[in-house]
Amino acid sequence: MTEVRLDPEVVPGAPVPVSDEELLAGLAAGRLEALDALYERYKTMAYGIARRITGDDTLAEDVVQEAFLGAWRGADRYVAGRGSVKTWLLSIVHHRSIDAVRRRRPVTELPEEAEGALTPGPLALPDVWGEVSGRLDAGAVQLALAALPVAQREAVDLAYFGGLSQSEIAERTGVPLGTVKSRVRLALVTLRRELGMSVSAFADGDAGEGTT
Amino acid sequence: MTVPHTLRCDETRDLAPLFVTGSLEPAEAAAVREHLAGCGDAHPEMLELGEAATALLETVVPVEPPARLKAGLLAAAAADLEQGRHPASPAHASTAPVPRAPAASAAREDPLPAALTPVAGASGDGGGSVTGLDAARGRRGGSRLAWLVTVAAAVGAIALGAINLSLRQDLAAAQAYQDGVNQALDLAAKPGSVTALLVGEDDSVSGFGVVGSDGSVRLTMKGLAPTTGTQVYTAWAIEGDAAPVALGDFSVGPDGVVTAIAQSPTSAPGAVLALTLEPAPGATAPAGPVVAAGTTRDAAG
Numbered sequence: 001m002t003e004v005r006l007d008p009e010v011v012p013g014a015p016v017p018v019s020d021e022e023l024l025a026g027l028a029a030g031r032l033e034a035l036d037a038l039y040e041r042y043k044t045m046a047y048g049i050a051r052r053i054t055g056d057d058t059l060a061e062d063v064v065q066e067a068f069l070g071a072w073r074g075a076d077r078y079v080a081g082r083g084s085v086k087t088w089l090l091s092i093v094h095h096r097s098i099d100a101v102r103r104r105r106p107v108t109e110l111p112e113e114a115e116g117a118l119t120p121g122p123l124a125l126p127d128v129w130g131e132v133s134g135r136l137d138a139g140a141v142q143l144a145l146a147a148l149p150v151a152q153r154e155a156v157d158l159a160y161f162g163g164l165s166q167s168e169i170a171e172r173t174g175v176p177l178g179t180v181k182s183r184v185r186l187a188l189v190t191l192r193r194e195l196g197m198s199v200s201a202f203a204d205g206d207a208g209e210g211t212t
Numbered sequence: 213m214t215v216p217h218t219l220r221c222d223e224t225r226d227l228a229p230l231f232v233t234g235s236l237e238p239a240e241a242a243a244v245r246e247h248l249a250g251c252g253d254a255h256p257e258m259l260e261l262g263e264a265a266t267a268l269l270e271t272v273v274p275v276e277p278p279a280r281l282k283a284g285l286l287a288a289a290a291a292d293l294e295q296g297r298h299p300a301s302p303a304h305a306s307t308a309p310v311p312r313a314p315a316a317s318a319a320r321e322d323p324l325p326a327a328l329t330p331v332a333g334a335s336g337d338g339g340g341s342v343t344g345l346d347a348a349r350g351r352r353g354g355s356r357l358a359w360l361v362t363v364a365a366a367v368g369a370i371a372l373g374a375i376n377l378s379l380r381q382d383l384a385a386a387q388a389y390q391d392g393v394n395q396a397l398d399l400a401a402k403p404g405s406v407t408a409l410l411v412g413e414d415d416s417v418s419g420f421g422v423v424g425s426d427g428s429v430r431l432t433m434k435g436l437a438p439t440t441g442t443q444v445y446t447a448w449a450i451e452g453d454a455a456p457v458a459l460g461d462f463s464v465g466p467d468g469v470v471t472a473i474a475q476s477p478t479s480a481p482g483a484v485l486a487l488t489l490e491p492a493p494g495a496t497a498p499a500g501p502v503v504a505a506g507t508t509r510d511a512a513g
Contacts, residue, residue: 069285
């Protein structure tokens, strides 16, 4: 092997823990490895959420793929100051799960937008998400949830995990729309308090109506 | 509820709990978004209620998804890069910089194949779904680079799926590997190049080998066990029944990633590229175990 010239470019690899933010930067740069790593980190939560909302394993798979593709294509639109990567990502999963449930039930369906099932557009990204989820453990949230009055717990559960619109929730629970709205608001405000987060007058605001 | 064309602040606040839980009708949600976009008020209640809502995600029981989900996701993401749907993909309409080695530009003498123009609008052909190698080859139409990108994605998928890389801790190694693959792709895009996917017996080791028409070899591997002492990995080219020809030796660091450049006596498709782990440099015949191997094929298919 006299004529052989082999110049190995060995890359020194000092293992460095990679933050979610760094992985997201990798997504924005088009690195499949970063997508893979982010997926590995949150796949079980994402799939759990999608299954919970859709109640359908196959649909849940589609949703999770769409959600991660949405993050892949929209990673450069993540705004760090507005919350953690984790909740941003899981909010996308939540958002698309709700969409999927609604698409499956054509009753109240409006004409589809041009975007195809696998081309999540800008609207697939969440409007509101919080950093808070990243700092909480499931037990604390479960406890806070258990402390809610049954009617509030049911309302917020149907609203957040049921894929139901407010009028469907009203129909299902047999109460007026205004009551649905105030129950969900009260539930969320109480959760915040129970979890030790501040509640401003804005959020607590018009909780007076129909609080039975 | 009738949705007014424009919502007032108090109406928006009123809808906030349902907006953040995703239980507004689409038209109502759109009206809220429109108000928020144009409103001088920061609407702090949206964030407060939204945070409380996302906290509920913690109560969901995590469930392991089927393995095929990851393969499908990575293939679809790779197809995004290939078809210009990702902001960082070479063909994306925007001016986003392409994260490639400087050498890449030199390799771009060839005009980019037509298949690299963005096809984001034409998603009716099922673009974005799982794209296997066969499917990618099937729709060639002159797009060798498109095929190569798919191959690269497959290399990634194989290795990542199997060894689950220690990526969480070592994105640097992953990036080094990706850079290596990108550079190999540049070589592979040149006429007369042959490529080989190199995989180990248990898929824990994988990589991408390219032999240019002039015999220049680029080998990018990952998942290799670090070498110790005088140990080296030796690369071999095997043509038909002929004896293996040693291409060279290299050691591997703790990240298990290596890019090696060598010269091969053959650039014909059908040759086997193989890696063995040898006790010392300078082997003239393979003695150690075969770590990974693959057969070269014409990159143009």
